[in-house]
Amino acid sequence: MITCSKLMPQGRGLASVLVKRASTITLDWDTRQKSRFDAVDSSQRQLGIFLPRGTVVRGGDVLVAEDGSLVRVEAAPQTVLRITACTEHGSPFDLTRAAYHLGNRHVPIELKPDHLKIEPDHVLADMLRAMHMTVVQVTESFEPESGAYGDHGGHSHDQSDTSQPHTHGPDCKHEH
Known part of the structure; x- marks a missing residue:
């Protein structure tokens, strides 16, 4: 080995x-x-x-x-629930609201501009459907957010290192 x-x-x-x-x-x-x-x-x-x-x-x-x-x-592709806002009587804000409620339950969640992904859970699926979200089981890779204290692209927002100020904008010089 x-x-x-x-x-x-x-x-x-x-x-x-x-x-x-x-x-x-x-x-x-x-x-x-x-x-x-x-x-x-x-x-x-x-x-x-x-x-x-x-x-x-x-x-x-x-x-x-x-x-x-x-x-x-x-x-690896795996079974996940893909969550989107209902196109008939929903709005893009509904996706934000759904992410809030899932985060409140500390559910690992992958955030995309037009959908969310979570591991299968019939209770959460029912909750989301009650919020008029569209929930579909699919087989895709799953890369949930790392959380508030996790790695966010390989750099730190720790202000203790003052050798180089950390800025965001056109002169940022690193990827986000």
Whole structure:
């Protein structure tokens, strides 16, 4: 078994050609939330993943194996509920309201401009339908938000580092 104990979020810092050549593992959200798990990569190698506690693995992340090889993580398609505003008698604000109510229940949620995704839950589906939302079960990858204190694109809003002020706007010089 080959051990992987380093994670490079979204392969940052690696040449894209290296990431494209890397073997892959396809994992569902349940597994990607764990910091320790076993997997088999696309080259049929047995991998033991040992990351710091609390680490969440995202689709597009790259693991570094003990032998120096790279393993690209893909988010597996899984059953999720896709939630959209009712086109007949709803409004785009309804999606915001639904996200609020789901967040209030601490439900892992993926936010998109025109829909939300959550793991299947018939009680929540009924609640959303009562709010006149359209709820459909689909098979897609699931990448829920990391939460208020999670990673939001690889930079910190910690103001203790004053060597470079953090600004948003045309002179921001980093991606969001």
